[in-house]
Amino acid sequence: MIPQWIIERKRDGHALSEEEIRFFINGFTLGEIPDYQMAAMAMAIYLKGMNPAEIAILTDTMMRSGDVIDTSAITKPKVDKHSTGGIGDKVSLILAPMVACCGVAIPMVSGRGLGITGGTLDKLEAVEGYRCDLSTEEFLRVVDACGCCITGQTGSLAPADKKLYALRDVTATVPSIALITASIMCKKMAEGIDSLVLDVKWGAGAFMKTVADARILANSMVSVGREMGKGVSALITDMNQPLGRCAGNALEIRETLQCLAGEPCDDLMEVTMALAERMLLLAKKAPDAPAARLMLQATLDSGEALAKFKEMMRLQGANVAMLDEPDRLPTAVLQKDFNALRGGFISGISADHIGRACLTMGAGRKRTDDTIDFAVGISNLAKIGDQVEPGQRLLTLHANDAFKLEDAEHLVAQAFTYADEPVARTPLVAEQMG
């Protein structure tokens, strides 16, 4: 087979055969097909699309480019959750221990943050000693011991995706449904899970700006997962404002601990519960959603879920004293409230501006080699629909540098819009599939 003839077929809008996809992707992974041919192919895929069967083969080929974790020794049903990413999204940290308490195994391979979106691993690394570089053997041992583990992608997991993602990033081929689907699903499928729940975000702070766009991506991922013989559900959830009340690594660990301790956590807990319910249903641990919710609530009420989180962290090397006494978590030197400039009802909170303010203070990476300041971020964040008086606190900034704090203030000042009349909240879960 000649690579340019395969590119030509996709360029002309034809569906590629299994043989063509495997030849091209395996050749690219091995370095036999050069970057420039893959770049032309990626642009052709972006502009001409792929059908579900093609995407399933692409996903399978990328998954098989590296190790597929053998979880056969774990007898519990193995379920994971994946989110397309948003500001303040610490759902995984709360959900994994809750669901593990209900007898499900959660072998979760997670990622780091880049740009304004925070990464689950970065949040966990705010806790001293926590290791996300577990070997496959260590990973499976933690899952076996406590039911859940959150670690990073090993070098041998889906190397085709690692190479292709770096190329897409610099060739304007990231926002392709086919390529996003394959990139997400190949890594999740390599975890050796039975089922997967997808949290596809929509809104101003998400990659997908409308429910319609989110639905296309969700359908594509559900269809590929099922094609590959897995149970898959998807929820389309709201990211028109940050999720929860905190953004920033150590601050989000504090919020996680509060949620697990059963303190009211509003929208954050609602989304977490909705996703965790689907996991219990896929794992056949509950007959229906209300029953699943009762089981999950019990893990909070009994303190079991919080204990499970600490156990997982301990098994991954964390200094659990920091979780027992959250004041010992990294704490910023400067804390300053940002207050409402006028009274009224909050009609919008730009997740983009909140995310950029956190990034400015050092909570994230502008480039992959930046280091993170775990202490900084935002807490006490108001919510869309809140009625506020002039001067009332909208959020608290946490910074370690006065200049960066000032820059962040300018950014958060642009994040809020107000209305004179009460504002309807958009539903947290817009749609559900599977």
Added chain:
Amino acid sequence: MIPQWIIERKRDGHALSEEEIRFFINGFTLGEIPDYQMAAMAMAIYLKGMNPAEIAILTDTMMRSGDVIDTSAITKPKVDKHSTGGIGDKVSLILAPMVACCGVAIPMVSGRGLGITGGTLDKLEAVEGYRCDLSTEEFLRVVDACGCCITGQTGSLAPADKKLYALRDVTATVPSIALITASIMCKKMAEGIDSLVLDVKWGAGAFMKTVADARILANSMVSVGREMGKGVSALITDMNQPLGRCAGNALEIRETLQCLAGEPCDDLMEVTMALAERMLLLAKKAPDAPAARLMLQATLDSGEALAKFKEMMRLQGANVAMLDEPDRLPTAVLQKDFNALRGGFISGISADHIGRACLTMGAGRKRTDDTIDFAVGISNLAKIGDQVEPGQRLLTLHANDAFKLEDAEHLVAQAFTYADEPVARTPLVAEQMG
């Protein structure tokens, strides 16, 4: 400017600004923008197109990536001809001396063949001693001395095109109107000419399979040439069968000499005359086409055109004795007629099969580093519409290897189709622009 943002704009179908095009192409030429970004951009251009203003800027940028020949010392009007390529096309060799005899300067930079299409330089190299590697100074000296010169592209002419063409070839982005137009026109515009006549081939043996497709390419090139301040005409000519009666390098030199000596040369001379007429009109050397044709015919009748061709060849180092006595040109050891398998009217002669037969015998290159056998090829080729008896000669094969001759016979056997009724000939010149 960020390369991927420019790719993104073209991907989304926007027109690029002059600044964006120059930044991207210059960056690519200098190696600052890597091949993979150019490959993604080329595919986006292929699928989303460019408007005439964008193509003109692309052409100008590619032209300025290298030297633009300073022809200001030549006082005659400077006109060139370019053909999109076909089998048996030796028009340049006949046309250049004829037009030069009428007081026009023809500074022609030509190319080599690859695949089944023959290259003008390869044909001329069948004549011992002929040099196509002239320096710019030598090139101008020959044009000044005899009015015409046919040489190869120097390394410093449009290096952006050289680099981009190699990339397009392996990324399925060759047949893009925008990229073809810029590739052809940047090199022609770098010759320092005032005007250009384009021979855009259509038909089974051409790149453009229909008149409609040829018209789109012709319009694009005429529009870009005019945007750059040049006089440009285009003819859309027939390539449903090979042009003339010979294909193969030395054989085509023989046919050229016959045409220049005033022997009847059918379709070949008709196309040559039509193109040469446009050149005289653009150069304002004739008031109208009939007057131009009389002038051109006179150069044949007087023997001036033949003498001019020999003079040009002598100035470029050729052993003119080979032209005075064509029997001294490279001659194949084996010559074998291929005869009609049935009687009737010839309804089709596949230029593709004729070209592949020549390639098989060694007349062309399968890869850029192949060497050419100048002696081999096809002569005495019949024409569509000819009435033939069973066993009547359709062509003569010239080969230096019996096995290759046999392979070529199998190919030419597939080239001919027949009809029982007389066959209408398609017009040689389908359309004319400018």
